[in-house]
Amino acid sequence: MSELELGLRTGAILVLLAGGVFFTFVSAVGVIRLPDVYARAHTASQTDTLGAGLVVGAVVLTYGFETEVIKAVLLLVFIFITNPTAAHAAARAAYVEGIEPWTEGEERR
Amino acid sequence: MLVPVGESVTLRQTVGYAVGVAEETDASAIHFVVPVAWHSAGDVEPAVRREVETLLDRVQVWAREDASGTTPAVETAIIGEEQYMFSPDDYAGVLADYADAHGVERIVVDPEYSPGGNVPLLRAMEVSLVERGYTVEEAPVETPVRRSRLTRPGGAVQFGLLFAVSFLFYQLLGGFAIVTGDTFDLFYELVTGTIAAGIVAGSLHRVTMSERPRLRRLGVQLVRLSLYVPYLLYEIVKSNILITFIILHPRLPIEPRLTRVRVAVWGGSPLTTLANSITLTPGTLTVRADGQYLYVHALFPSAREGLFAGTLERAVRFVYYGRAAAAVATPEERGDTELLQRPEEDADAGASVRSGEGSSEETRREGERSEEARTEDERSEEARTRDDRSDDDRTPPGDGGGA
Numbered sequence: 001m002s003e004l005e006l007g008l009r010t011g012a013i014l015v016l017l018a019g020g021v022f023f024t025f026v027s028a029v030g031v032i033r034l035p036d037v038y039a040r041a042h043t044a045s046q047t048d049t050l051g052a053g054l055v056v057g058a059v060v061l062t063y064g065f066e067t068e069v070i071k072a073v074l075l076l077v078f079i080f081i082t083n084p085t086a087a088h089a090a091a092r093a094a095y096v097e098g099i100e101p102w103t104e105g106e107e108r109r
Numbered sequence: 110m111l112v113p114v115g116e117s118v119t120l121r122q123t124v125g126y127a128v129g130v131a132e133e134t135d136a137s138a139i140h141f142v143v144p145v146a147w148h149s150a151g152d153v154e155p156a157v158r159r160e161v162e163t164l165l166d167r168v169q170v171w172a173r174e175d176a177s178g179t180t181p182a183v184e185t186a187i188i189g190e191e192q193y194m195f196s197p198d199d200y201a202g203v204l205a206d207y208a209d210a211h212g213v214e215r216i217v218v219d220p221e222y223s224p225g226g227n228v229p230l231l232r233a234m235e236v237s238l239v240e241r242g243y244t245v246e247e248a249p250v251e252t253p254v255r256r257s258r259l260t261r262p263g264g265a266v267q268f269g270l271l272f273a274v275s276f277l278f279y280q281l282l283g284g285f286a287i288v289t290g291d292t293f294d295l296f297y298e299l300v301t302g303t304i305a306a307g308i309v310a311g312s313l314h315r316v317t318m319s320e321r322p323r324l325r326r327l328g329v330q331l332v333r334l335s336l337y338v339p340y341l342l343y344e345i346v347k348s349n350i351l352i353t354f355i356i357l358h359p360r361l362p363i364e365p366r367l368t369r370v371r372v373a374v375w376g377g378s379p380l381t382t383l384a385n386s387i388t389l390t391p392g393t394l395t396v397r398a399d400g401q402y403l404y405v406h407a408l409f410p411s412a413r414e415g416l417f418a419g420t421l422e423r424a425v426r427f428v429y430y431g432r433a434a435a436a437v438a439t440p441e442e443r444g445d446t447e448l449l450q451r452p453e454e455d456a457d458a459g460a461s462v463r464s465g466e467g468s469s470e471e472t473r474r475e476g477e478r479s480e481e482a483r484t485e486d487e488r489s490e491e492a493r494t495r496d497d498r499s500d501d502d503r504t505p506p507g508d509g510g511g512a
Contacts, residue, residue: 023349035365042391066284084384087388
């Protein structure tokens with residue numbers, strides 16, 4: 001592998017990682033800033049979609065296209081299935097408890 | 110004598126017992142009734158009605174079969190059609206009305222009968238009936254050895270399919286050493302893979318598939334799914350960027366609303382796929398699924414519009430039913446969308462704001478007819494209160510429809 005190629009690859013990995021960290025960070029900010037349980041559940045799914053997605057992308061690039069990549073992608077598939085289920089469970093619990101969604105102008109809770 | 114009936118494993122025995130008791134006590138007639146809650150039946154009402162009717166026919170035939178000599182008259186009826194039945198007491202009330210109308214005092218129930226579908230209502234209903242002064246008696250049936258509810262009849266197709274998937278998955282985790290490795294690897298992977306997949310398929314082939322898989326259709330759906338996934342990823346990225354903007358915006362321009370959408374996909378896995386996709390897309394979150402209704406929390410107006418425009422729904426229909434089915438009207442055009450301000454109980458009390466004008470069909474069924482007339486007023490009312498409330502302009506761009 002030429003030096004240029006290595007440099008490009010490292011750069012791409014860094015960009016992907018930075019993106020993943022950024023979106024995870026934004027998601028954490030969202031959990032703090034958003035006003036109620038429903039709204040927070042929205043942003044939690046962000047971590048797992050773009051956050052984890054970009055990091056897995058970085059893993060793929062790091063390993064090159066080898067068997068570990070398959071596992072990384074499988075990981076992503078499972079996250080994509082389990083994450084909405086968990087978010088849904090949390091939101092549904094709130095709904096069943098009768099918690100009213102926050103609307104504009106109300107107190108944060 | 111009154112016997113509320115429904116599909117159950119011990120129905121046959123209950124009918125036999127009821128006929129026996131009726132003959133012993135010289136009852137003049139046996140009434141077999143099916144309390145139905147059509148309101149939960151939605152679109153499938155004719156099919157459900159037919160099912161109930163065949164059930165009653167069957168019961169009638171059985172009753173005649175069991176009757177000897179002094180045959181009591183056998184009557185069947187569908188009751189509670191006009192009522193909203195939800196609690197055990199509602200069911201008891203409907204039964205009591207029928208019993209009074211026909212001068213019945215003795216009620217025989219099938220212990221396996223479940224009036225509320227999966228919701229266990231029977232015992233409470235019995236108590237409520239006893240409190241109303243009826244003689245309630247459970248038929249002494251022998252429950253047949255109950256098969257676990259999870260298992261379904263499975264055959265070679267289920268086994269084969271599950272075996273193939275498990276075997277592939279095993280090889281996938283093993284990095285396909287079966288192809289890339291040497292002879293030892295080949296045998297090793299082959300033997301261990303077969304054992305593992307055999308255990309999985311053997312123990313689970315009766316559990317995993319809800320219906321007999323049709324391989325060709327499954328294949329076509331898989332191909333369509335592979336087209337759907339990139340589209341879903343695109344949607345996810347798009348809304349991720351939007352929600353990032355909103356979260357980092359100093360004023361946090363959100364306008365969360367609980368919405369209810371009657372989606373045009375049918376059955377377990379399409380509905381699950383759609384609900385999961387909606388939740389995966391930041392900005393919309395499936396809160397509850399109730400039959401064909403999805404309760405979706407939308408964080409900002411454009412997410413709501415996207416939901417009502419039904420792009421994901423259309424894509425899911427494409428995956429499961431093909432291109433022709435994808436062309437159904439959007440939920441908004443169908444009038445299947447609705448804004449709820451809060452969880453349902455309050456919304457039903459009149460706080461819900463409708464978004465589509467065409468939702469009259471649903472309105473009538475829910476018995477909220479008066480609400481439609483109020484919609485316009487309420488909507489402007491709501492807009493006013495919102496303006497009053499917000500000190501700064503929280504309304505993000507693209508919000509034309511709210512006010």
